[in-house]
Amino acid sequence: MEQAKFSLTPSLIQFVNTYKDLGFKDKSSLVRAALEQFKEEVELRVLKESAALYAEIYDTDDEAKEWVEDSIQDWPE
Numbered sequence: 001m002e003q004a005k006f007s008l009t010p011s012l013i014q015f016v017n018t019y020k021d022l023g024f025k026d027k028s029s030l031v032r033a034a035l036e037q038f039k040e041e042v043e044l045r046v047l048k049e050s051a052a053l054y055a056e057i058y059d060t061d062d063e064a065k066e067w068v069e070d071s072i073q074d075w076p077e
Helices: 010-016 027-060 062-072
Strands: none
Touching: 010 027, 027 062
16 A cells, blocks of 8 residues: 655644544554545535536537437336
8 A cells, every 4th residue: 555644733633543432443544534435525526516517508408408308208117
């Protein structure tokens, strides 16, 4: 596993030092879990923003609406 060096505020250092109380075997596993969760949240936010943009485009594009309606006519219910 690759290593990286980071600077943290005193309150974050205090939090990381509670890794055992939080059920982690070491500080690194706590930080990895936190970063993984943050990464998933960012990816979900980006996906939602993209979906909202596509929905906005769809709402204003009559040709796109026609194309979608035509393509779903033969789909089973």
